Amino acid sequence: MLELHTISTGKQCPEKLESIAIAVAPQVDWIHIRERNWSSYMAAEIILRLRESGISQSKLVYNGTPSDEICEYAGGIHLPEHKMTLLPDIQARCKQLVIGCSVHSVKAAREAEALGADRLIFGHVFETESKPGLKPRGLEQLESVCQAVTVPVIAIGGIKLENVQRVIECGASGIAVLSGIMGAEKPVQAAISYRNHLEKRGQLI
Structure with a gap:
């Protein structure tokens, strides 16, 4: 099945992020907590609260170098490309978790896979407001x-409803969306629309 990932925007307070994550959880496969200004304690706390709200641990991903508490509470860890050398260590500490890595080239993708990454996120594919001025x-x-x-x-990166088919035709196993879901005016409706587009594409491949 094609995967739908949504990633926090880094622009919302914990309470807002939590409420949106709870609302969209039934429609997405993975919810990434990517808050670079938060402490590990804050991230672990919200991941635990999301679990207590009924969200499956398997859907919750922490983006960054995890603390022991995060390894216990989350279902996955996702590293930036420049920290991919930490993959073996994190796999040893968090054996039960899915470990992913962001990559930006074929070379990096091969290196991350060789180091043991279970999943890769590649981008940015299209122009996006989160990467202004970058080709x-x-x-x-x-x-x-x-x-x-x-x-x-x-x-x-810039994944819209109208280009979902194009990325899947390139061989992608799914899409990751930031502002398109977590920052949308109607996050649940947005998540449903992305899910429906992925399911249609999945039936065609």
Whole structure:
């Protein structure tokens, strides 16, 4: 099944993030807590609260270097490309978790897979407000990365409803969306729309 990831925007207070995450959880496969200004304690606390709200541990991903508490509470860890060398250590500490890594090239994708990454997020594929002024890497590079590795590759960056089909045709195993869901005016409706588009694409491949 094609995967739908949503990632926190880094612009919302914990209470707002929590309320949106709870609302969209039934429609998404993974909820990434990516809050670079938060302490590990704050991140662990909200992950625990999300679990207590009924969200499955398997849906909750912490983006960053995890503390022991996060390894206990989360269902996955996701590292930035420049920290991929930590993959073996984190896998040893958090053996039960899915460990992912962001990559931006074929070379990095192969290195991350060799180090043990279970999943890769590649981007940014299209122009996006979160990367102003930076040239997108495009569909050709996405396809090259998907062909270069055996682990699932998730496309990120400027993913809209109208381009979901294009990234899946490149071999992506799913999509990751930030503002398109977590920052949307109607997050639940947005998540449902992305889910419906992915399910339609999945039926065609």
